Amino acid sequence: MDGRRIAVPLAWYPRLLGAMPDQRARWEIAGAGYGIHWPDLDEDLSTEGLLRGARAPGGSGRWVGARSVG
Incomplete structure (x- = not known):
């Protein structure tokens, strides 16, 4: 882990999009x-997939804020 931040559209991941913020x-x-x-x-979700911009089937759009991973 190198401490970088990754931000991706929340809508790329429908299960996360449909979850409550606390989840x-x-x-x-x-x-x-x-x-x-x-x-x-x-x-x-794989770190590699996030870095490549891989989407879950059926997702697109709204952005989620970056969060530190290291």
Whole structure:
């Protein structure tokens, strides 16, 4: 983990978009920095996918703020 921040449109990830803010706020680093896990939502996103701008099927649009991961 190098401390960089990543910001992506929240609408790219429909499960996160449909979640309550407190559910989105409860995340953890997974796999020594290889991903992010939201236990309340059973959602996992890879760091590589976020850096590549990979979207979940059916997502587009609204931006979520950047958050430090390291």
